[in-house]
Amino acid sequence: MIESGEKERLKELLRERLIECGWRDEMKSLCRAYTRKKGRNNVTVDDLVHVITPKGRASVPDPVKAELLQRIRSFLASTAT
Amino acid sequence: MMSRNSMYTNPKPCKHLADYKLRHGLSGYNLLQEQIRTTPSGKSSVKNHQTEIPRCCFCNGYQKRLYLCLICSSISCSSHTLLHSQCENGHDIAVDIERSELYCVLCCDQVYDPDFDKIVMLKHLMDLPRSGNGVDVSAGRRSSKRRRLCSALELDLKKTKQLVSMRDLRAKSCYPLGLRGLNNLGSTCFMNSVLQALLHAPPFRNYFLTGQRNHEVCRKRSSDRLCLLCDIYVFFSAVFSGDRTPYSPAQLLYSWWQHSANLASYEQQDAHEFFISVLDGIHENGVKARNTGECHCVAHRVFSGQLRSDVTCMSCGYTSTTYDPFMDISLNLDTGNCPSTDLANKSLKPSDNTYVSTLLGCLDLFTKPEKLGSDQKFFCENCQERQDSVKQMSIKRLPLVLCLHIKRFEHFPVRRMSRKIDRYMQFPFCLDMNPYLSSSVVRNRFGNRMFAFEGDELDTSTEFEIFAVVTHSGTLDSGHYVTYLHLKDQWYKCDDAWITAVEEEVVRASQCYMLFYAQKMLYYKANEDLVCQPVSPRADPFLPIAGCC
Numbered sequence: 030m031i032e033s034g035e036k037e038r039l040k041e042l043l044r045e046r047l048i049e050c051g052w053r054d055e056m057k058s059l060c061r062a063y064t065r066k067k068g069r070n071n072v073t074v075d076d077l078v079h080v081i082t083p084k085g086r087a088s089v090p091d092p093v094k095a096e097l098l099q100r101i102r103s104f105l106a107s108t109a110t
Numbered sequence: 111m112m113s114r115n116s117m118y119t120n121p122k123p124c125k126h127l128a129d130y131k132l133r134h135g136l137s138g139y140n141l142l143q144e145q146i147r148t149t150p151s152g153k154s155s156v157k158n159h160q161t162e163i164p165r166c167c168f169c170n171g172y173q174k175r176l177y178l179c180l181i182c183s184s185i186s187c188s189s190h191t192l193l194h195s196q197c198e199n200g201h202d203i204a205v206d207i208e209r210s211e212l213y214c215v216l217c218c219d220q221v222y223d224p225d226f227d228k229i230v231m232l233k234h235l236m237d238l239p240r241s242g243n244g245v246d247v248s249a250g251r252r253s254s255k256r257r258r259l260c261s262a263l264e265l266d267l268k269k270t271k272q273l274v275s276m277r278d279l280r281a282k283s284c285y286p287l288g289l290r291g292l293n294n295l296g297s298t299c300f301m302n303s304v305l306q307a308l309l310h311a312p313p314f315r316n317y318f319l320t321g322q323r324n325h326e327v328c329r330k331r332s333s334d335r336l337c338l339l340c341d342i343y344v345f346f347s348a349v350f351s352g353d354r355t356p357y358s359p360a361q362l363l364y365s366w367w368q369h370s371a372n373l374a375s376y377e378q379q380d381a382h383e384f385f386i387s388v389l390d391g392i393h394e395n396g397v398k399a400r401n402t403g404e405c406h407c408v409a410h411r412v413f414s415g416q417l418r419s420d421v422t423c424m425s426c427g428y429t430s431t432t433y434d435p436f437m438d439i440s441l442n443l444d445t446g447n448c449p450s451t452d453l454a455n456k457s458l459k460p461s462d463n464t465y466v467s468t469l470l471g472c473l474d475l476f477t478k479p480e481k482l483g484s485d486q487k488f489f490c491e492n493c494q495e496r497q498d499s500v501k502q503m504s505i506k507r508l509p510l511v512l513c514l515h516i517k518r519f520e521h522f523p524v525r526r527m528s529r530k531i532d533r534y535m536q537f538p539f540c541l542d543m544n545p546y547l548s549s550s551v552v553r554n555r556f557g558n559r560m561f562a563f564e565g566d567e568l569d570t571s572t573e574f575e576i577f578a579v580v581t582h583s584g585t586l587d588s589g590h591y592v593t594y595l596h597l598k599d600q601w602y603k604c605d606d607a608w609i610t611a612v613e614e615e616v617v618r619a620s621q622c623y624m625l626f627y628a629q630k631m632l633y634y635k636a637n638e639d640l641v642c643q644p645v646s647p648r649a650d651p652f653l654p655i656a657g658c659c
Contacts, residue, residue, distance in 0.1 A: 073218045075219065076218075078175070
């Protein structure tokens with residue numbers, strides 16, 4: 030799937046959907062809140078990634094998940110033969 | 111609601127980055143350049159081989175963020191970058207493969223280097239389809255900026271001392287100069303409200319008060335014809351004369367009717383339409399615009415700015431850019447609704463009732479990339495066919511006075527009905543327009559870059575202060591316009607002939623329709639000039655100073 034570039038396309042699609050439904054803005058405000066709490070100079074990218082990842086994974090809306098899974102499934106089906 | 115850094119000052123490099131630069135200079139960056147690939151959406155990634163999956167050299171994993179060491183090109187995942195740095199001394203700086211962003215292993219944090227960003231951007235630009243790809247790397251034209259700034263100050267500083275001499279001893283109250291009620295001449299609150307705002311737009315006011323418009327030698331008037339500019343001049347003189355009794359701007363109304371025949375009636379008109387029409391009248395009446403270059407009539411000098419529109423092909427990334435002038439910006443209210451069709455499953459935003467619209471939200475909406483519908487496919491020069499595309503607006507050049515119009519009147523030509531949107535919108539008194547400038551918006555397309563872009567307008571201020579708010583209450587057909595003015599740290603409510611001092615909270619809670627912001631330095635300079643009489647001990651600031659109309 031990676032070789033055909035499909036993964037990249039799906040990633041782009043996922044990115045679009047997550048922006049549309051406000052998920053990215055939500056993550057941004059979580060990051061901002063965390064940074065404000067810790068102080069701007071005491072936060073690294075790694076910190077943020079660690080803090081945000083579980084919340085992010087949990088809050089992906091179901092329709093987005095469903096759409097992506099569907100696309101992956103159909104892609105695999107189309108290249109199965 | 112997105113918020114971006116208001117100032118792109120380059121952060122100081124960490125010790126490790128500084129060491130790396132000393133030892134290796136740009137060689138590592140240059141070698142990397144070849145491997146950078148950019149997607150049409152603007153994302154730059156490092157791709158060694160198109161088909162090979164990058165994996166961590168320690169754990170063989172490929173699912174975490176992967177970092178490419180700038181010295182030896184070995185790839186480690188976020189868990190093992192430190193390990194690599196421990197194994198190889200000095201291998202501290204790496205590049206995030208997916209995003210082409212610098213990372214310092216020892217600081218465990220993203221770091222920034224304009225030289226690196228420049229190289230990434232150059233590669234991006236080289237890869238983009240040619241001819242008008244909307245990104246100009248050449249140095250900004252500073253001379254034109256400086257000229258504009260100078261002319262702004264000129265309008266402001268020239269002969270402002272004359273204002274002091276206009277203080278009239280008949281003024282009985284402690285109110286600042288230029289505060290005078292305007293009689294309603296028959297549903298003319300739409301005109302009165304806008305006039306109040308124009309009276310106090312600093313460079314506009316100064317132009318008419320310092321006699322730069324010499325109406326003695328106006329050709330039109332000498333031949334007994336109407337001249338809008340002269341009438342405005344007379345109007346300004348009357349309002350700033352010190353006489354506090356309500357003034358009837360009848361001559362001005364008549365003059366304006368002549369210009370905008372289609373709007374001449376005693377019906378309630380739209381304040382925004384009046385505003386545009388008055389500026390247009392000033393433009394037509396004034397100095398003939400040159401064919402090339404900017405117009406120098408007072409309306410343009412004060413209110414005009416420039417918008418940039420970028421349309422990007424989603425297939426190849428080719429961007430077509432156009433520039434258009436504007437006298438004001440009309441904004442749609444941001445309602446927090448996401449355009450996704452699955453409204454039933456919105457697990458993130460529980461209810462729309464709690465979302466408060468804000469001016470920054472509206473500006474974000476205005477500069478947000480918008481996918482053009484499939485019926486609006488744009489003809490891409492590069493692909494030579496119609497493609498799906500994304501459009502994005504930004505502000506190329508800010509005016510001295512920024513008028514923001516909130517679109518509260520929705521018209522449905524098909525159903526032949528219109529309605530008003532009463533939704534409350536929060537607005538700030540101090541506004542920094544930096545995030546909405548073309549330089550910021552375009553820069554943001556390429557990830558987290560420190561690259562100075564299109565001659566960043568570093569010497570032009572992007573900070574604005576509010577000085578007037580035109581509000582509307584009531585329905586579409588029977589409504590009323592009221593203006594709030596901010597003069598010398600005090601807010602005044604101008605309701606036709608009635609002027610009262612009010613608290614800040616009242617203004618914040620009002621339903622704004624048009625917002626007027628002036629560039630900060632002009633605003634503060636203007637407020638110095640407004641001379642105030644000493645406060646009379648018996649004066650009650652909440653008593654209206656005007657009689658009934």
